[in-house]
Amino acid sequence: MTNPLAIIGRVFLSALAEIGRLSAFAAEAISHIVRPPIYWRLIAQQMWLIGYNSLPVVGMTALFTGAALAQQIYVGGSRFNAESVVPGVVVIAIVRELGPVLGGLMVAGRVSSAMAAELGTMRVTEQIDALVTLSTDPFKYLIAPRLIAAVLTLPMLVIIANIIGVLGGYIIGTGKLGLNEATYLQVTSDFLEQSDVISSLVKAAVFGFFVALMGSYHGYNSRGGAQGVGKATTNAVVSAFIAILMSNLIITVIVFGAD
Amino acid sequence: MSVPMIELTGVHKGFGPKKVLQGIDLTVQHGESMVIIGGSGTGKSVMLKCILGLLKADKGSIKVNGEEVTTMGRSDRKQVLSKFGMLFQGAALFDSLPVWENVAFGLIQGKGMSKKEAHEIALEKLRRVGLTPDVGDLSPAELSGGMQKRVGLARAIATEPEIIFFDEPTTGLDPIMADVINDLIVECVKDLGATTLSITHDMASARKIADRIAMLYHGEIIWEGAKDEIDHSGNEYVDQFIHGRAQGPIQMEVLKL
Ligand SMILES: Nc1ncnc2c1ncn2[C@@H]1O[C@H](COP(=O)(O)OP(=O)(O)O)[C@@H](O)[C@H]1O
């Protein structure tokens, strides 16, 4: 019982089992995404809930992060008389990493938890069982629309976050640090490559998938009344954070590791 | 005799080390109203969920109209499920939808009926359970417990199922509302000619809606008989239960702790 190796082994095995259950859940959900009927109205409703309501927090995060980044790079760059790199580094850092990652984390905090709470409540009040008795598959009706909506919405949010993040850098760079306005925009567009934008959107879509998957998985499988729902909510956010950060690293290594 | 509507043989179900159902044998004939009585936490709801396939039985056979359902594939199961209606213990109304869409849900999603047509039927079913059409536009959260149960009943009968399950239909209601619900159940079932399986620990309700009564204790059916036989069952567990005595062979879990 107290053998540390045994404990490590048990933790490892139960983590594997959890990953297995999660994968089976994801596979089931994905199989419903491609099979009709598709609930367009529910997808649109979820896109609205995920996207519109996340705009303020995602926008603010991007604005302040872009601005702080410009300030830091300016201070760091001035040691080598390289203040002019500010726009280039800001746009690369925002588009490649910070826009999608911070946007994804912010949406995970809001949306994974809300999904877990909603589905968890539906589970413990037997609403999910009721769906089944009314000849409706909960994966198709509840989970597939959430996954589709999140995968479609996150890239849109991240485009907006990227633009606002660059804008934050621009405001500090030209307003406080005295960089030339036209040059700032010129350097920004010179540095930004198509592949940066594509990788940003791919990351966003992947993060959207994890946000909805973790929210749905933990909510759908929650049990034990209000306390169980609370636990599901926390677990959804934590696991969405981990999934986002890990998949970000993997995508970054694949896309940018080669050059 | 014809094929029973529901037939359970040796059904077992546990959760981890905890054994809940330990060999349930139960037969419900066509058109019959069977009521299962038993204490809280004895696995009455688990039994219904095993029949519906919401939970997977560990062992045993469950037949619906002669068809084995425990080994069925997804599409056959969906077919079988369309025969069922269920009133859940807490009504389990969808709080994201207005009342009328709750009632119409099985018609719209399950049977592919148009919203307009389903709306008509939903209002008719609401009237059937004594609710006015304006209730249809409310959200379930705005209703009292008794009204939620009525909406749940309307939803359960909306698709005119052959088999209806009632999970503690009167629990949590005052005695008068409970009797209203009992009357509605009896009437609705008579209208549809449905087979019903109900769960309750309310003896007044059991006497009102049952043709036959069975008692679940320690994961098994320990007594079964016609409604009139229950007062002289000769079974001391049944006697203790129907008279609600703390003393007797049934020891409450709390006393053992
Ligand atoms: N999904 C589940 N997971 C684990 N235990 C469960 C689950 N559903 C029910 N149980 C347990 O099974 C027992 C019987 O529950 P239930 O059938 O709801 O009782 P009741 O007879 O009051 O309807 C309870 O002890 C409950 O804790």
Ligand SMILES: [Mg+2]
């Ligand atoms: Mg119960």
